[in-house]
Amino acid sequence: MKRLVEWCFDFTVRAKASEPPVTWSLAEQFLDEAGDLADEKEYGVGGGPKEIEPGVFHLCFGLTATLDDQLIPEDDAADLMATLRRSIEEQGYVVEGGFREFTEEESSWMPD
Numbered sequence: 001m002k003r004l005v006e007w008c009f010d011f012t013v014r015a016k017a018s019e020p021p022v023t024w025s026l027a028e029q030f031l032d033e034a035g036d037l038a039d040e041k042e043y044g045v046g047g048g049p050k051e052i053e054p055g056v057f058h059l060c061f062g063l064t065a066t067l068d069d070q071l072i073p074e075d076d077a078a079d080l081m082a083t084l085r086r087s088i089e090e091q092g093y094v095v096e097g098g099f100r101e102f103t104e105e106e107s108s109w110m111p112d
């Protein structure tokens with residue numbers, strides 16, 4: 001199992017046809033939920049939502065270690081994604097995407 005200092009969460013959220021569109025406040029609520037779940041394990045979350053078309057949001061954020069020598073097991077990242085997906089889908093929305101390692105290009109602009 002991989003353990004990383006930071007995992008990239010990269011997904012879109014859109015409404016099912018029968019539901020109202022995703023709003024800014026709802027997208028921010030999803031990010032807040034991720035932060036609350038991360039806090040339980042002493043991890044941090046940084047990033048935010050971006051509206052890519054009316055009512056459709058791209059959420060891209062890092063789940064990051066906050067303690068010296070802390071690494072985040074892939075299972076913890078998977079659990080966070082599964083919990084977020086379940087919560088979002090239970091509210092009538094569709095999640096496309098998931099979590100992954102940051103690409104080399106994405107990592108190159110981050111401070112050491």
